[in-house]
Amino acid sequence: MLSAMIKKELLLVLRDKHALLALFVMPAIFIVIMSVAMRDQFSTKNIEFTLFIKDADKTELTKAIIKDVEVDRNFELLKSEKDAEFVIQFPKDYKKDSHIKVEISVQDSIKSDKIEAFKAMLSEHLLRARFDLMAEKFKAFSPQASKSLKELEVSADSLFKVNYNGLKTIPNSTQQSVPAWIVFGMFFIIIPMSTIYINERKQNTLSRLTSMNVSIFAMTFTKSVPYLIINQIQVWIMIGVGVFLVPLFDATPALAINGSFGAVVLISTALSIAAIGISTLIAVTASSSEQATTIGGIFNILLGAIGGVMVPKFIMPESMQTIAEYSPMGWGLDGFLEIFLKSADASMVVGDAAKLIAFGLSLLIISMVLLQVRINRGL
Amino acid sequence: MIKISNLTKTYGDKKALDNLSLEIKEGSVFGLLGVNGAGKTTLLSILNGLVTMNSGEVEIFGLSLKTQKKDIKSISSIIPQHLAFYENLSVKENLDFFAEIQKASKEDYEKAVGVNSLGELMGQKASTLSGGQKRRLNIAIGLLNNPKVIYFDEPTVGVDPKSRNEILDSIKNYKKLGITVVYTSHYMNEIEKICDEVAIISEGKLVEQDTLENLLSNRVSNNVSVEVIYSDKLVSLGLRLMDETTIETTQEELSATLKTLDTNDIAVKQVRYGSTNLEKHFLDITGQNDA
Numbered sequence: 001m002l003s004a005m006i007k008k009e010l011l012l013v014l015r016d017k018h019a020l021l022a023l024f025v026m027p028a029i030f031i032v033i034m035s036v037a038m039r040d041q042f043s044t045k046n047i048e049f050t051l052f053i054k055d056a057d058k059t060e061l062t063k064a065i066i067k068d069v070e071v072d073r074n075f076e077l078l079k080s081e082k083d084a085e086f087v088i089q090f091p092k093d094y095k096k097d098s099h100i101k102v103e104i105s106v107q108d109s110i111k112s113d114k115i116e117a118f119k120a121m122l123s124e125h126l127l128r129a130r131f132d133l134m135a136e137k138f139k140a141f142s143p144q145a146s147k148s149l150k151e152l153e154v155s156a157d158s159l160f161k162v163n164y165n166g167l168k169t170i171p172n173s174t175q176q177s178v179p180a181w182i183v184f185g186m187f188f189i190i191i192p193m194s195t196i197y198i199n200e201r202k203q204n205t206l207s208r209l210t211s212m213n214v215s216i217f218a219m220t221f222t223k224s225v226p227y228l229i230i231n232q233i234q235v236w237i238m239i240g241v242g243v244f245l246v247p248l249f250d251a252t253p254a255l256a257i258n259g260s261f262g263a264v265v266l267i268s269t270a271l272s273i274a275a276i277g278i279s280t281l282i283a284v285t286a287s288s289s290e291q292a293t294t295i296g297g298i299f300n301i302l303l304g305a306i307g308g309v310m311v312p313k314f315i316m317p318e319s320m321q322t323i324a325e326y327s328p329m330g331w332g333l334d335g336f337l338e339i340f341l342k343s344a345d346a347s348m349v350v351g352d353a354a355k356l357i358a359f360g361l362s363l364l365i366i367s368m369v370l371l372q373v374r375i376n377r378g379l
Numbered sequence: 380m381i382k383i384s385n386l387t388k389t390y391g392d393k394k395a396l397d398n399l400s401l402e403i404k405e406g407s408v409f410g411l412l413g414v415n416g417a418g419k420t421t422l423l424s425i426l427n428g429l430v431t432m433n434s435g436e437v438e439i440f441g442l443s444l445k446t447q448k449k450d451i452k453s454i455s456s457i458i459p460q461h462l463a464f465y466e467n468l469s470v471k472e473n474l475d476f477f478a479e480i481q482k483a484s485k486e487d488y489e490k491a492v493g494v495n496s497l498g499e500l501m502g503q504k505a506s507t508l509s510g511g512q513k514r515r516l517n518i519a520i521g522l523l524n525n526p527k528v529i530y531f532d533e534p535t536v537g538v539d540p541k542s543r544n545e546i547l548d549s550i551k552n553y554k555k556l557g558i559t560v561v562y563t564s565h566y567m568n569e570i571e572k573i574c575d576e577v578a579i580i581s582e583g584k585l586v587e588q589d590t591l592e593n594l595l596s597n598r599v600s601n602n603v604s605v606e607v608i609y610s611d612k613l614v615s616l617g618l619r620l621m622d623e624t625t626i627e628t629t630q631e632e633l634s635a636t637l638k639t640l641d642t643n644d645i646a647v648k649q650v651r652y653g654s655t656n657l658e659k660h661f662l663d664i665t666g667q668n669d670a
Contacts (some may be wrong), residue, residue, distance in 0.1 A: 004479035008465065008472075015467045204463040211427050212480050212524070213452045376431055 005222035012196050019192035027185025028241045031177050035246045038173040049118050052081035053088050059095040061133055068125045085110055127154040172253040178242035179336030180309040183329050186271050189227045190279040190296035197283030198292055216368050224276045231272040259339030263346045267335035270356035274328045277363030284367045303329045331355045380405050386435035388421055395421040397583035408554050410574035411563040418583040419563045423530045427457040456526035460533040462517050466506035483523040491522035511542020528559040540623035544609050547573050567658040568622045586664055603628050606649040
């Protein structure tokens with residue numbers, strides 16, 4: 001009996017073209033688009049600034065700076081100031097008087113965070129050139145001091161170590177996008193699952209099954225199994241998209257699964273149970289499939305927004321990060337990030353998995369009780 | 380035998396069934412009549428174990444509904460008013476699914492397919508079937524467990540006349556197979572055609588229960604009803620049609636009516652003299668005629 005019910009459910013969902021699009025195609029497209037679009041936002045490398053330099057000083061110092069900037073791949077030195085995002089000017093006597101500031105003119109559309117990044121990167125060249133100049137001066141009377149100055153590291157990478165919420169590695173855009181949209185996509189089972197469930201309820205197929213001695217538990221269990229399978233297929237397809245497809249677009253970094261495959265299966269199964277719990281509750285309480293689709297869609301977007309799918313949790317303000325701690329999507333996303341970034345094994349994600357399973361099972365139990373009440377009332 | 384004693388079911392403050400008692404003989408085709416909201420569907424749902432009763436006793440073929448619900452479900456089947464199958468599955472996939480759920484034997488499976496003439500439709504997607512074919516599939520699913528009793532809840536709603544007659548004929552055949560049929564319908568002529576015994580319920584209470592013969596012959600009337608085999612020509616003959624296959628006439632006009640039918644090659648199945656029809660009787664009994 002159980003195998004027949006599982007087979008029936010699989011047939012129904014596999015014949016629903018819209019559901020398949022929502023479950024498989026939509027998240028895959030999101031992963032590619034968001035990985036490529038967000039690539040530069042998650043990288044301190046390869047940020048490109050277009051600039052034009054006006055040199056009123058024309059000294060060996062400013063010439064050295066310009067030469068350095070020219071070979072730095074973060075800067076694109078333009079021949080005219082018309083299209084430049086930044087125009088920098090070395091005032092006269094810049095070399096002579098170290099208190100004279102470099103002037104920067106910025107296009108109106110440039111945001112403040114980009115200006116700060118530009119200043120930080122340009123500072124490296126300004127300091128390097130100053131130190132090199134000082135080193136040359138010291139060379140004659142203190143070769144050791146000159147050597148020390150030459151070797152002095154002034155790049156931001158040598159001065160700072162950035163930790164993103166304690167993660168060992170800074171996530172790149174693919175590492176952020178793949179788990180985020182896997183989690184989001186998995187919760188899209190809400191739509192086909194609740195729609196099929198409500199149709200069965202409305203068309204009396206559920207009461208017919210009840211009249212055939214099929215228990216509420218058997219109904220719920222057999223409806224859950226196909227979606228556990230579908231969610232697993234989704235997860236591995238999305239991981240495949242991150243590993244193989246995303247790098248084909250504009251040299252976007254590929255996804256690296258640093259953790260164990262077992263951990264991926266554990267956290268994704270737990271996420272599935274949570275998603276199935278929500279879907280079943282919506283299916284039991286909604287009065288029509290249109291209502292279920294609307295409620296399911298809103299639920300998905302809200303949980304995604306709170307849980308760090310839309311906006312990465314580590315750039316949220318602290319108050320929002322606290323709220324994210326209560327979102328099932330947030331638990332799932334944390335689990336995946338642990339696996340992809342901190343090389344987590346199953347034992348390291350068991351906490352997040354337990355929360356998801358407890359959440360999902362609670363909703364399933366509530367749904368079964370409500371369904372029994374509905375059946376007793378003649379649906 | 381199905382024995383219902385003092386059955387009561389309430390939904391909130393509303394009494395759907397009020398101290399209802401009736402008996403249904405084994406192997407009979409039993410008609411259940413009542414206006415919308417009279418409690419027919421609630422009664423069928425209780426008998427099939429779908430809805431729990433508040434009080435009373437129900438015994439079905441010696442099994443108590445209170446203590447042996449699971450056993451009762453395995454020997455009974457309900458054919459719901461709405462088409463209760465999967466539109467996105469084929470006829471075969473639907474039948475296979477429901478057969479496996481009920482552990483139906485190969486023999487019962489083939490019987491359900493044969494009786495409902497679904498053999499040539501097995502590969503067809505259920506959503507593409509005609510209204511009548513869908514109804515037949517709906518019924519076939521209910522036969523898969525080889526039930527001792529089948530509850531039909533208005534099975535011919537929205538069905539064309541030809542398919543309706545096919546369904547009614549197949550229900551008559553269940554009687555030959557020894558299956559007890561409990562049948563509700565809005566179409567009283569259907570009840571007249573297939574039922575041996577009828578119960579009329581109103582506001583959850585039993586108003587009358589008797590054989591069809593007794594219900595109809597108790598009224599003195601000059602009316603004669605002539606039941607014929609369905610023909611497309613019928614509507615163009617200028618006869619008074621009670622439905623697609625029943626003509627209403629009087630004893631004086633009977634001879635001319637039969638002649639007209641004979642001339643047009645329309646076969647007569649049954650002639651009923653001196654009767655009222657069930658609809659008139661039902662309206663009298665339930666007071667609906669007063670309105």
